Amino acid sequence: MAVTPLRLLLEGLEAAPACLVTVESTQGSAPREPGAWMAVFADRTVGTIGGGHLELQAIDEARQRLRGAGGPPQRRYALGPSLGQCCGGVVFLGFQVVGGTDLAVGSALRARLAPPRHPVALFGGGHVGHALARVLAPLPFALTWVDSRDGIFPSSVPEGVQCEHSDPVQDAVPDLAPGTRVLVMSFSHAEDLDVVAACLRRQRERGDLPFIGLIGSKTKWATFSHRLRERGFAPDELARITCPIGVPGIRGKEPEVIAVAVAAQLLQSLGAGA
Secondary structure (H helix, E strand, O other), X not given: OOOOHHHHHHHHHOOOOEEEEEEEEEEOOOOOOOOOEEEEOOOOEEEOXXXXXXXXXXXXXXXXXXXXXXXXXXXXXXXXXXHOOOOOOEEEEEEXXXXXXXXXXXXXXXXXXXXXXXEEEEEOOOHHHHHHHHHHOOOOEEXXXXXXXXXXXXXXXXXXXXXXXXXXXXXXXXXXXXOOEEEEOOOOHHHHHHHHHHHHHHHHHXXXXXXXXXXXXXXXXXXXXXXXXXXXXXXXXXXXXXXXXXXXXXXXXXXXXXXXXXHHHHHXXXXXXX
């Protein structure tokens, strides 16, 4: 099961304190965005603020603070020749020694450090579905994994993945969170068609599914388009469906290759504000 950096931090704090290093703000080009963080323990680190000499200096500073050295809560780092980094920007790093395992500490760190996650619904527990669940786990997505079959999900799923049995499978569509990105790849074309139709009906009523992707070929989509038009959907509604799915130009058909291509496409949809 994939373990997130936040989980590793919280588990590590059960045994020893750490110095939390956070990117507070940046000016110009920088290796990581504000909010990025790493936790520095006496013998290891969790997470990253971008690597390179900036991170090495931050680790040294953090370990000095773990040993009791004082210092301001924030330091300025210019990414120029002195750091051996040619980004040319400026990074302001915050330093905070944290420890303890009580509920208040854990809740505060989760609220502060947990990344925002965008909802994704994955319909289908086949080989590609399993690969996608693994690929999406460390990315900024909250996955609802839906299938109509019993016993299809693995006994251990990545943190943050919610498995849901729905028969008929399309009945799960109305209950999806607003803003959900939908991926359709069930074991049967009939189920795929019913899920896509349910998504289009929801779009017609609420318009709150920013991405609907269907696995398959152009030939499959041509057949589906004809059948969906027979169900009363207009061309402009069908244009909301992405099929085939995945970043163009990646030709491999192995489940892991498809999963990477689809995950990249979802990330693109975030950047496009879809």
